[in-house]
Structure formats: C-alpha cells, structure tokens
Amino acid sequence: xxxxxxxxxxxxYFMSKKKKFFxxxxxxxFKAVDDVNFDIYKGEIFGLLGPNGAGKTSTIKMITxxxxxxxxxxxxxxxDVEKKxxxxxxxxxxxxxxxxxxxxxxxxxxxxxxxxxxxxxNKKEAAQRTDAILKRLGFNxxxxxxxxxxxxxxxxxxxxxxxxxxxxPVVLLDEPTLGLDPQSALNLREIILDIKKEGRTVLLxxxxxxxxxxxxxxIAIIDGGKIIALDTPEKLKSSMNDIKAIKIDLSMASDKLVxxxxxxxxxxxxxxxxxxxxxxxxxxxxxxxxxxxIQKIIDSISQNKSQILNINVIEPSLEDVFIxxxxxxLRE
Amino acid sequence: xxxxxxxxxxxxxxxxQMVRYPTWIIQIIIWPLIFPLMYILxxxxxxxxxxxxxxxxxxxxxxGSFKGFxxxxxxxxxxxxxxxxxxxxxxxxxxxxxxxxxNWLCPIKKFDLLIGGAVVAxxxxxxxxxxxxxxxxFVYGIHFTGNPLLWILMFLIMIxxxxxxxxxxxxxxxxxxxxxxxxxxxxxxxxxLCGITFPITIMPxxxxxxxxxxxxxxxxxxxxxxxxxxxxxxxxxxxxxxxLLEGIILVILGRIAFKYTENKxxxxxxxxxx
Numbered sequence: 191x192x193x194x195x196x197x198x199x200x201x202x203y204f205m206s207k208k209k210k211f212f213x214x215x216x217x218x219x220f221k222a223v224d225d226v227n228f229d230i231y232k233g234e235i236f237g238l239l240g241p242n243g244a245g246k247t248s249t250i251k252m253i254t255x256x257x258x259x260x261x262x263x264x265x266x267x268x269x270d271v272e273k274k275x276x277x278x279x280x281x282x283x284x285x286x287x288x289x290x291x292x293x294x295x296x297x298x299x300x301x302x303x304x305x306x307x308x309x310x311x312n313k314k315e316a317a318q319r320t321d322a323i324l325k326r327l328g329f330n331x332x333x334x335x336x337x338x339x340x341x342x343x344x345x346x347x348x349x350x351x352x353x354x355x356x357x358x359p360v361v362l363l364d365e366p367t368l369g370l371d372p373q374s375a376l377n378l379r380e381i382i383l384d385i386k387k388e389g390r391t392v393l394l395x396x397x398x399x400x401x402x403x404x405x406x407x408x409i410a411i412i413d414g415g416k417i418i419a420l421d422t423p424e425k426l427k428s429s430m431n432d433i434k435a436i437k438i439d440l441s442m443a444s445d446k447l448v449x450x451x452x453x454x455x456x457x458x459x460x461x462x463x464x465x466x467x468x469x470x471x472x473x474x475x476x477x478x479x480x481x482x483x484i485q486k487i488i489d490s491i492s493q494n495k496s497q498i499l500n501i502n503v504i505e506p507s508l509e510d511v512f513i514x515x516x517x518x519x520l521r522e
Numbered sequence: 523x524x525x526x527x528x529x530x531x532x533x534x535x536x537x538x539q540m541v542r543y544p545t546w547i548i549q550i551i552i553w554p555l556i557f558p559l560m561y562i563l564x565x566x567x568x569x570x571x572x573x574x575x576x577x578x579x580x581x582x583x584x585x586g587s588f589k590g591f592x593x594x595x596x597x598x599x600x601x602x603x604x605x606x607x608x609x610x611x612x613x614x615x616x617x618x619x620x621x622x623x624x625n626w627l628c629p630i631k632k633f634d635l636l637i638g639g640a641v642v643a644x645x646x647x648x649x650x651x652x653x654x655x656x657x658x659x660f661v662y663g664i665h666f667t668g669n670p671l672l673w674i675l676m677f678l679i680m681i682x683x684x685x686x687x688x689x690x691x692x693x694x695x696x697x698x699x700x701x702x703x704x705x706x707x708x709x710x711x712x713x714x715l716c717g718i719t720f721p722i723t724i725m726p727x728x729x730x731x732x733x734x735x736x737x738x739x740x741x742x743x744x745x746x747x748x749x750x751x752x753x754x755x756x757x758x759x760x761x762x763x764x765x766l767l768e769g770i771i772l773v774i775l776g777r778i779a780f781k782y783t784e785n786k787x788x789x790x791x792x793x794x795x796x
Contacts, residue, residue, distance in 0.1 A: 202791075255788075256627065279627065279629035290620030293621060294619075295538075300538060307527055308630050
C-alpha cells in the first residue's frame with residue numbers, strides 16, 4: 191500500500207525551567223513525543239487518539255510543520271516537512287482550532303477564496319473551487335453572509351471548506367465535530383466519509399470514541415508521548431476478549447471505595463468520572479471474572495454508604511480499549 | 523508571482539475587514555486635528571503674550587512658523603507610527619483572533635503576510651497624511667512650501683526605516699506575545715528623540731547622538747525643510763541619504779530577527795499561544 195504520511199522515530203523534547211528571581215534553578219526535560227512511528231496509507235481515515243497531554247497535538251504540529259522535532263522525520267506524500275516545508279504543506283489541507291481558524295468578519299465565500307489564494311490558486315480557480323465546495327458543504331444561500339452570523343456547525347463547515355480548498359491529497363482534521371449538535375456532527379461525518387471516497391487520506395483526531403469507531407480505518411492510541419496501540423477499531427476491540435466491563439452510576443464514589451474495588455481479584459482497571467450535569471459519579475470497571483464479581487462490588491458500595499443509580503454490564507467498546515490501555519478516560 | 527498573489531490576498535482580506543470595522547474613519551478625521559493641538563497650545567503659552575519666545579524658537583529651529591514646525595513633525599510621525607506598528611499589531615490581531623496558525627499552515631513565505639498587513643496600514647497612513655494636509659491648511663491656516671511631489675518623496679524615504687523597525691517589532695510580538703508595553707516604551711522614546719514637536723538641538727548632546735541613530739530624525743528634518751522652510755532637494759540630500767541608509771540597515775536587522783524568531787517559535791510550538 192502506498193503511504194501518504196510517514197512518521198519516523200519522531201521525538202520532541204521540551205526543556206522546562208524552574209526560575210527564582212529570573213535565575214534558572216532547575217532544568218527538567220519533558221518528553222512530549224518519544225520515538226513515535228506510524229504510516230498512514232493513501233485513501234484511509236486514520237485516527238490519532240490520546241488523552242490531554244499525551245503528545246497528540248505535538249505530533250500533529252510536527253506533521254504540519256508548526257513544530258520542529260528534536261529528531262526524526264515526517265514525510266507527507268514523500269516530501270520532508272522539515273527540509274521541504276512549502277512542498278509538503280501543499281499536500282495538506284487542515285482544520286486546526288476549528289471555527290476560530292476562519293475570519294468571522296468575512297463571508298464564507300471570502301474566507302475560502304482568501305485561503306485559495308494562499309494555496310496559489312489564481313482568482314478564477316479560487317472562485318470556481320470555492321463555488322464547488324460551498325455547494326458540496328450545503329451552505330444553501332448563506333455563502334455570502336458574514337461568518338460571525340453563523341452557528342457553530344456552520345462555522346465549522348467553513349473551517350472544513352478551508353481544509354478542502356487546496357484539493358490536497360491529505361486532509362488533517364483536528365476535532366472537527368467539537369461542540370457541534372448531533373445533527374451537524376452527523377452531517378460533517380458524512381462529508382468526511384465522502385472525502386475518503388474521493389481517494390484522499392484523512393488524519394483525524396477526536397474526543398468522541400463512537401466517531402473514531404464509525405469513521406476510522408485504523409486508530410493509533412498515544413499516551414505519554416508513545417504509540418501504545420495501533421490497529422483497526424475491530425482488532426483493538428477484540429484485543430479486549432477476556433476483559434469485561436461494568437459501568438455503575440453512583441451518588442458518590444470515595445477514593446476508599448475505588449481502592450476497595452481495585453483490590454478485588456480479577457479487577458484490572460477502575461476509572462472514576464464525575465458527571466457535572468447529574469452530579470453523580472460513574473465507575474467503569476474492567477475485570478476478567480464472570481458475573482460473580484457484581485455482587486462483591488454491590489456489597490462494597492453498600493459498605494461505603496453510596497447509592498447505585500444505574501448499573502450496566504457492557505460489551506467492551508473502543509472507549510474501554512482506551513481506558514484499558516491508558517488508564518484514563520479520553521475526556522480527561 | 524506567487525508571492526505577489528499572497529500579498530494581494532492579504533491586502534484584500536484586510537481591506538474588507540477594515541471597511542467592516544468602520545471606527546478607523548473617525549480616527550483618520552479627528553486624530554490629525556487633535557494630535558498637534560496640545561503642542562501648539564503649549565507653544566503659544568510658552569511664547570508669552572507678545573510672542574517674544576518665537577524669536578528664540580526661530581534661532582533653534584530655523585523657522586519662525588512654530589505651528590508649521592509642529593504640524594509637519596506630527597504629520598510625519600503619524601505616517602511613521604501608523605505604518606510601523608502595522609506589522610506587529612497585524613500578527614498580534616491574527617494571534618488573538620486564532621487565525622495566525624491557519625495562515626502559517628499555508629505554503630507561503632510567512633514574511634509576505636507581514637508585508638500584506640503593512641500595505642493596508644500604509645494605505646491608512648496615506649489617507650491620514652492627505653487629510654492632515656487639508657486640515658492643517660484650512661483649519662490651522664498653515665502655508666506649506668515646496669512641491670507636493672517633494673512632500674510625497676519625503677514620506678517615501680522613511681519607508682525603509684518604517685519597515686525595518688516594524689519587522690523588528692513584529693518579531694518581538696511573535697516572541698513575547700505582548701505588544702502594548704513595547705509599543706508604549708518605543709513610541710514614547712522615539713517621539714522624544716526624533717523631535718517631532720521641538721528642534722533636537724535643544725536636547726542634551728547624548729540624546730542628540732541617540733537621535734541620529736533613528737532614520738526618522740533625518741526624515742522629519744528633511745520634511746520640515748521642504749514643507750515649512752521652502753528648502754530644495756539638494757539642501758536636504760544629506761538627510762535623505764542618512765534616512766535611507768539607516769532604514770536599510772534596520773530592514774536587514776529586521777529580516778534577521780524575524781527569521782530567528784520564526785525558528786524559535788517553531789522550536790517551542792508557541793505560535794498560537796497568547
């Protein structure tokens with residue numbers, strides 16, 4: 191299979207300095223990305239997932255040339271991002287920072303024509319391509335309205351249009367559906383699938399596991415600056431064969447309770463999340479036992495004077511794979 | 523051709539946005555009127571009831587038209603000021619808006635973004651200068667001397683210095699993520715050293731030496747000689763050479779600083795941080 195993006199032995203180390211009265215008293219090396227290797231094949235949708243601070247953003251920035259690697263190399267369509275940045279950038283259309291990456295005081299059309307010019311299109315080409323993209327994204331007569339009047343979904347569409355304007359073989363989408371209502375997110379996902387159908391390569395980051403599961407051909411999970419898993423969503427899920435998951439909503443979940451469950455035989459991971467809207471806690475428990483463990487968990491909850499609001503025995507999802515590998519929820 | 527297309531696109535985009543934020547029109551009409559007024563009124567007060575101080579001023583400045591001296595100084599300064607900060611504030615605005623990264627990701631020379639941003643600022647400065655000439659002629663009753671083409675030439679010779687210092691300032695913005703403090707310090711210092719409202723000969727000698735390191739000191743001096751004192755091109759040739767020479771040195775320093783800062787920002791990945 192032909193490679194669209196090659197990431198080879200990529201490292202990015204930052205030096206953090208502790209200062210006292212302008213004097214550096216301590217220097218510490220922080221490995222944001224530590225020997226990351228992966229290839230993205232032409233025509234696939236490749237997901238890069240990781241909790242905050244895992245090295246995902248640094249990796250993306252190095253792929254787009256915004257960040258200089260400490261060592262290693264990135265090739266986009268065979269062009270070295272570091273040595274030939276202009277040629278490499280011609281091959282990538284990007285959505286970073288979502289709706290903030292476009293000009294709100296310009297119309298959707300003006301935005302796309304502007305970025306078209308920066309990608310070297312002449313006036314006529316920029317106008318033609320803008321027209322085609324506006325039609326495809328379904329602006330329905332709003333293409334000449336100021337972006338500031340648009341909903342978040344529409345603004346995000348303009349940002350996506352900006353990524354499509356160069357007609358580049360690789361499209362990088364960083365959190366493209368963040369903050370969108372379900373219908374707008376669904377529409378955008380369909381557009382992403384259309385991009386794939388055209389034979390273009392998509393590199394996607396998202397906080398929505400279902401989205402990654404639905405869209406991606408392969409997924410890389412990054413944590414602590416390293417790729418800890420890379421496979422198709424199906425294979426990642428099947429790697430959880432022996433592991434079962436229980437999700438319990440509780441009125442409260444003390445550290446003592448979490449610790450007690452963790453100590454139980456056959457419990458592999460316990461993740462506690464607080465849900466702001468319902469003011470409740472969710473415990474996700476991964477275990478290798480049959481269902482006999484459920485009673486033990488219920489007993490432990492009663493002893494810790496918490497109330498069970500809901501309990502589900504669930505099939506391991508991609509989110510469970512993520513939790514199992516990183517010990518964190520994706521939203522952390 | 524490609525670079526010209528980038529610059530044209532930035533100019534068009536910024537011009538559209540400028541028109542959609544129309545408060546600058548008020549600034550263009552009101553600012554030239556207000557800016558020199560404070561200095562003119564101070565001068566009137568210091569000259570005394572019989573304007574006896576004007577003679578002393580004439581000896582130091584070479585002209586008795588203190589109003590003309592002040593308005594030409596402030597006008598030249600407004601030209602420098604509007605364009606020069608255009609570079610840094612352009613980057614800062616893009617950074618705050620969140621669009622700087624989107625531009626940086628395009629296959630373009632990043633320096634061309636600055637040029638495009640400054641062209642719009644220069645367009646604003648041209649309008650301010652034109653409005654200023656009309657307002658000073660008809661509101662303050664100033665009689666300008668010399669050929670209007672020479673006036674334009676005087677403003678043009680200051681462009682290299684404006685670009686040089688502007689790029690240095692833009693590099694600082696990219697590096698320090700802060701524009702206001704630097705603007706205030708540099709603006710205040712230069713307003714004094716360039717002698718926009720007084721002859722620099724009244725400053726202590728060390729300040730005069732510092733003033734000679736700034737191209738605008740020569741540019742403003744040449745503009746005054748042409749527009750107020752009726753000087754000819756040959757009379758101001760030394761000022762013109764010095765203004766251009768120092769301006770070109772600043773452009774070279776600015777390019778080096780911008781390249782260095784661009785690399786630093788790339789190493790830290792701090793482009794969008796503010």
